[in-house]
Amino acid sequence: MVLLWTVLCAVSHKAPDLDGMEELVWASSLEWGYSKHPPLPSWFMWGLVELFGRPLWLTFFAGQIVSALALWFVFLLGCEFTTPRRALIATLMVSVILYFSLRGTIYNHNTAQLWSVAASTWLLFRALRDGRRLDWVWLGMVAGLAMLTKYSALVQFAAFFVFMLVHGYLRRPEVWKGIALAALVFALVFCRI
Numbered sequence: 001m002v003l004l005w006t007v008l009c010a011v012s013h014k015a016p017d018l019d020g021m022e023e024l025v026w027a028s029s030l031e032w033g034y035s036k037h038p039p040l041p042s043w044f045m046w047g048l049v050e051l052f053g054r055p056l057w058l059t060f061f062a063g064q065i066v067s068a069l070a071l072w073f074v075f076l077l078g079c080e081f082t083t084p085r086r087a088l089i090a091t092l093m094v095s096v097i098l099y100f101s102l103r104g105t106i107y108n109h110n111t112a113q114l115w116s117v118a119a120s121t122w123l124l125f126r127a128l129r130d131g132r133r134l135d136w137v138w139l140g141m142v143a144g145l146a147m148l149t150k151y152s153a154l155v156q157f158a159a160f161f162v163f164m165l166v167h168g169y170l171r172r173p174e175v176w177k178g179i180a181l182a183a184l185v186f187a188l189v190f191c192r193i
Contacts, residue, residue, distance in 0.1 A: 001071075001095065002064040009105045010057035019108035020059030024049070032192070040148040041112035059107040066115050067104035071095055073118035080125060109150040116146035117156050124160055131174050133181060140182035144189025 016024065026034045027045035034042055048062055071091055078087030094100065104111060119142045127135035146153035169175045 002061065002068050005064045005101070005105050006057050006061045009060035010055075013056065013060070015056070016059040017106050019106055020063075023059060023062075023107055024054060037109045037150060038148045040145060041107070041109050041150075044112065045107065060105045063105045063107035063111045066107075066112050067100045070114035070118040071100060073115060073122050077118070077122040077125060080122070080129075113146060113149045113153060116142050116149055116153065120146060120156065120160075127178055127182070128164070128169055128175065131178065133178070136178035136182045137185050140185025141189050143182065144186040147186070147190050148192075 015021070023042055023045045026042040027049045030043060030046055031039060033039050044066075045059075045062060048058055052058055071094065074094055075087050075091040078090045081087075082090075099111070099114065104114075120139060123135055123139040123142060126132070127139055143153070143157065146156070164170050164175065
């Protein structure tokens, strides 16, 4: 998927889209934040620019990398409910959604956030089901990275809270301990300490 979309866009486009151009400009220097967004996607682009320079295909490649990573977490979540074969079929079906295919070639903060939203959903499921501290720690870390990608991640966290409230998870003391641990890790990541 990454190779196919990157090559197709590289041969069919004369320049990256506007958001991709913006990311290339922001990737000229590492900053704590940029004019309207948090820094993580631009830091990722900075690393790619350092490795590959600024070829035409770079922003398409970056968009597809984060899209493929998001699909990997969708697959892992699917494996929690069914067989790996069925989870793969479901993931392949999801992969044709606009955000994973055509829009997945546009590297911007929306696309860059796909992986962290998918990963945090998978990690929340595991943390609530198994109650392991490590899942809560990873959830806090990924949630912090999601907020460093785009502040709208807060909407996803609000949905998590409503889900836990409606399904009674917030009546369990061990869930509150997990939330506190995840919140601590989130704060450490988000504050870049």
